[in-house]
Amino acid sequence: MATIEHSEIVKASPERVFALLERVEDFADYSDLIERIEPLGDDRYRWHVHAVGRDWTFDVVITECRAPEVLAWESLSGVENQGRYRLTPVVEGTEVALTLTYSLRNRLIEKAVNKAATPLVGKVSRQILSRVEAKL
Template sequence: MATIEHSEIVSAEPQRVFALLRRVEDFADYSDLIERIEPLGDDRYRWHVHALKMDWTFDVEVVEESAPTTLAWASLSGVKNQGRYQLERVPEGTRVMLTLSYEIGNRLMEKAVNRAATPLVSKVSRQILERVEARLNDERG
């Protein structure tokens, strides 16, 4: 499995950041690449993503939740992946660390995806956290 890590600081309390990250179905509002997320019940979600000129669909389940520090998921179908948000209070607000691991069954496809995935995941993660921070600032003001 390939693993990508990204870290960003959000200028808000961990509880507030976690509350928005926990609303998984809202992630489509936070990134241009996420077309939609369908809640399936029981902490399961179907993601529809358009990336690398391809459409990707996969179902995930939240497998660990410890507010306000940890939110983790694992795929149930589609692209095999698992991820974890780890939140830590810092003087500037909250450090949000994303760890994402994925596996694509086709070796040629996996090679192509691996080259593009790290900058792409970092971009999406940055975009998500910037929009989360903007929403938190809007709620404050």
């Protein structure tokens, strides 16, 4: 599995940042690559993403929701992935650290995705956090 990490400072309290991050279905409003997110019930969501020239669909379940510190998920279908947002108070507001691991079953696709994944996840994470901060 590949691991990508990204962190940024958001100029707001952890409680305010977490309140927006835990609204998973709103992530489609925060990134141009996320086409839509369908709530499936029981902390499960179907993500529709367009990245690296392809459409990707995967179902995830929230595995940990501990306000205002941690929001974590793992995939149930589609692209195998796990992610975690960890929020830490800092003088400037909140440090939001994202850790994302993923695995693809097709070696050719995985090679192409691995090359683009780090900058792509960084871009999406920056978009999400800057748009979350703008809403605050």
